[in-house]
Amino acid sequence: MKKYISVLYTRLIKRAIVHSVSLDRIEDERKVKHVVYTNIFTAIGAFAFVPVHLYIAQSTLAALCNAVCGFLGIVILLDLWARGRLKQSVWFTVILSSLLVIIVFWALQGEYQISAYLVIPAGFAFLLLGGRQGIAYSLCYFFVILILILSHIDTWPAFNQNSAALLNLLGAIVLSLFWGHIGEYIRGGSFQELEVIADSDTLTSAINRRSFFAHLHELKRRAEAEGITFAMMVIDIDYFKSVNDGFGHDSGDRVLVEMVKLMKSTVRSSDIVGRIGGEEFALLLPNLTKIEAVSKAGRLCKRVQRHVFTSVDGSKIPLTISIGVTVVTPDRDISVEDIYRSADRQLYQAKKSGRNRISIDAR
Numbered sequence: 001m002k003k004y005i006s007v008l009y010t011r012l013i014k015r016a017i018v019h020s021v022s023l024d025r026i027e028d029e030r031k032v033k034h035v036v037y038t039n040i041f042t043a044i045g046a047f048a049f050v051p052v053h054l055y056i057a058q059s060t061l062a063a064l065c066n067a068v069c070g071f072l073g074i075v076i077l078l079d080l081w082a083r084g085r086l087k088q089s090v091w092f093t094v095i096l097s098s099l100l101v102i103i104v105f106w107a108l109q110g111e112y113q114i115s116a117y118l119v120i121p122a123g124f125a126f127l128l129l130g131g132r133q134g135i136a137y138s139l140c141y142f143f144v145i146l147i148l149i150l151s152h153i154d155t156w157p158a159f160n161q162n163s164a165a166l167l168n169l170l171g172a173i174v175l176s177l178f179w180g181h182i183g184e185y186i187r188g189g190s191f192q193e194l195e196v197i198a199d200s201d202t203l204t205s206a207i208n209r210r211s212f213f214a215h216l217h218e219l220k221r222r223a224e225a226e227g228i229t230f231a232m233m234v235i236d237i238d239y240f241k242s243v244n245d246g247f248g249h250d251s252g253d254r255v256l257v258e259m260v261k262l263m264k265s266t267v268r269s270s271d272i273v274g275r276i277g278g279e280e281f282a283l284l285l286p287n288l289t290k291i292e293a294v295s296k297a298g299r300l301c302k303r304v305q306r307h308v309f310t311s312v313d314g315s316k317i318p319l320t321i322s323i324g325v326t327v328v329t330p331d332r333d334i335s336v337e338d339i340y341r342s343a344d345r346q347l348y349q350a351k352k353s354g355r356n357r358i359s360i361d362a363r
Contacts, residue, residue: 039073046070062107069100090128097121110158119176126180201275204260212274227330231293233283234324234343238355240279251311297323297358320356
């Protein structure tokens, strides 16, 4: 069974990531995995409790509700498969698990230690919705539970014959909220650190190739939706091999770090600086016209040429860069891959024309 679940999870990941509007691919993958496993076992649990309701609780209505919950769990997975709507699937999953537990709790009138299951949906809420939404949802969920108990406190033996039962349940609720919030806070902090490591080039602190192209996909999607123009620049350090050969790789690394600092100080805070391999860098510049892109690229070339780069032993290293530019307008039909290829071709033209210059494709 684990093998089939793994195959289902892998296919759903591909569906959800294609339709995702988030750059947090790792976080999306985590949520898809939770949605898959939660709905599979929710459906199994829902169908398993149908005979319990029929023969122990003797409640046909509860059995029917459980069967519906099991069916809805399958529907959520099918919807995620067909449409890749991860955000909606996450919310439906949390609500469905809560509904299932509430139905079982109501049908069994709080007996058979069923109260222990009440904290499970709160855990799902924190895992899938995050800290703030998780605690808000959990408070609403537990409020419904308390209303249900108080409205039946005179008729449910588990509570009217044991005055400590409600206090114990309230204590469990408070602790589950506290530990859920603390756990999500710690997990969120650790995840952010891992995300920075996964998205960043360890040497220069620029974003890495994978993250850069994720940003490019998102910028193109936003540009199409909002009708904005943006530019992509591919930048290569001229004759960088001579730096490594003449001054050593430590000096070469030092130049790369300094180059990224220079780029970041030249562009706007909203622009994206990435290292896509070796001495090759790329920039994403939203809301930039052709004239502005040419001006920005020219200014960057001049700043690099004037900048004093130094080796490890303090020797001066004169450097220049070549830049290929592609400007993408709202009416231009071009794929993400072709945007990069276009900018890369322009970089080749700039280097072929003598280096220390720019070449632009603004069709």
